[in-house]
Amino acid sequence: MNKHPFVRAYLAGIAIPTVVLLLVMTGYTIIRYVYDIPVPIEKVIVFPMAAVPNAWGLWNVLYLAFLARRHFSLGLFGGALPLLLAPGGYMVTRLLGFAVPHEVYHIAPFALPVGLIVYYLVWKYFVGFLNAELGIA
Amino acid sequence: MSEREMEELKKLLKESMPAMRDAELRRDLWPAMQQRLAEPAIRMPWWDWALLAAAAVVILLFPTMIPALLYHL
Numbered sequence: 534m535n536k537h538p539f540v541r542a543y544l545a546g547i548a549i550p551t552v553v554l555l556l557v558m559t560g561y562t563i564i565r566y567v568y569d570i571p572v573p574i575e576k577v578i579v580f581p582m583a584a585v586p587n588a589w590g591l592w593n594v595l596y597l598a599f600l601a602r603r604h605f606s607l608g609l610f611g612g613a614l615p616l617l618l619a620p621g622g623y624m625v626t627r628l629l630g631f632a633v634p635h636e637v638y639h640i641a642p643f644a645l646p647v648g649l650i651v652y653y654l655v656w657k658y659f660v661g662f663l664n665a666e667l668g669i670a
Numbered sequence: 671m672s673e674r675e676m677e678e679l680k681k682l683l684k685e686s687m688p689a690m691r692d693a694e695l696r697r698d699l700w701p702a703m704q705q706r707l708a709e710p711a712i713r714m715p716w717w718d719w720a721l722l723a724a725a726a727v728v729i730l731l732f733p734t735m736i737p738a739l740l741y742h743l
Contacts (some may be wrong), residue, residue, distance in 0.1 A: 557740050574741075581741055618742045636734045643728050644735040648742060650725040654718060 538669050539594050545663035546593030547586040549655060554581055580625040589616060591658060599670055605662070611656020615648040 564570050568617040596610050626633050637644075671679075729736060 553740075585742065586714075615742060622742050637738050640732045640735045640738070643732055644738050647725045647728050647735065648739055649740065650721045654722060654725075657718070658712065658714070 538597060541667040542593045542597040542664070542667050543590040545660060545667050545669070548663055549659050550581075550586040550589050554586065561631035574631070577622075577626050577631045577655070578630050580622050585618060586624075588614065588621075589660075593664070597664075601669070606657070607661050608653045609659030611660060612649050612653030614656075615645065615652050619645060619648065660669060 561574070592611065592614050596605075596607060600610055601607075625631075646660075661670065729739075
């Protein structure tokens with residue numbers, strides 16, 4: 534069980550966003566194609582589908598490699614990830630010419646702290662649980 | 671297989687699998703196991719409940735942020 538700890542850290546990291554993405558995409562597909570609601574995010578869906586799960590996995594590997602032995606809080610480390618993902622997601626929308634609704638900019642000052650809190654709690658409890666189950670906590 | 675071959679096979683097996691040394695545990699693991707079983711599965715401190723409540727209130731006040739949050743999760 535002590536073999537390949539970084540592979541296990543990566544797998545523990547990608548598990549949560551992969552499951553959430555499945556649920557979100559199921560809901561989105563129903564809204565988009567069953568109810569014909571025009572929300573054309575197909576252009577920018579590559580970010581949550583590819584970048585976010587991999588970022589979670591690599592973030593957990595970084596935690597295991599550098600911070601786990603120092604008993605640094607996994608919640609705080611994971612809670613800092615939106616500080617990279619939020620600009621990354623914004624950059625993808627700009628590069629692909631996706632028109633972000635103005636309401637998103639208006640709520641950004643509230644959304645970022647909420648994102649930090651959600652990430653802190655998810656990393657502390659869910660990713661922490663998976664790390665413990667895989668013997669890398 | 672003859673008796674002699676059986677003896678040779680036994681000898682070879684014993685040579686290839688040496689006897690374990692220090693097979694006994696150095697300490698009793700059962701008390702630690704009992705302690706772990708007695709612990710609650712998830713202990714959430716009050717400040718985490720407060721953070722969860724604050725995030726829930728802000729999301730309820732500004733539900734338009736839900737798609738943006740899901741986009742980054």
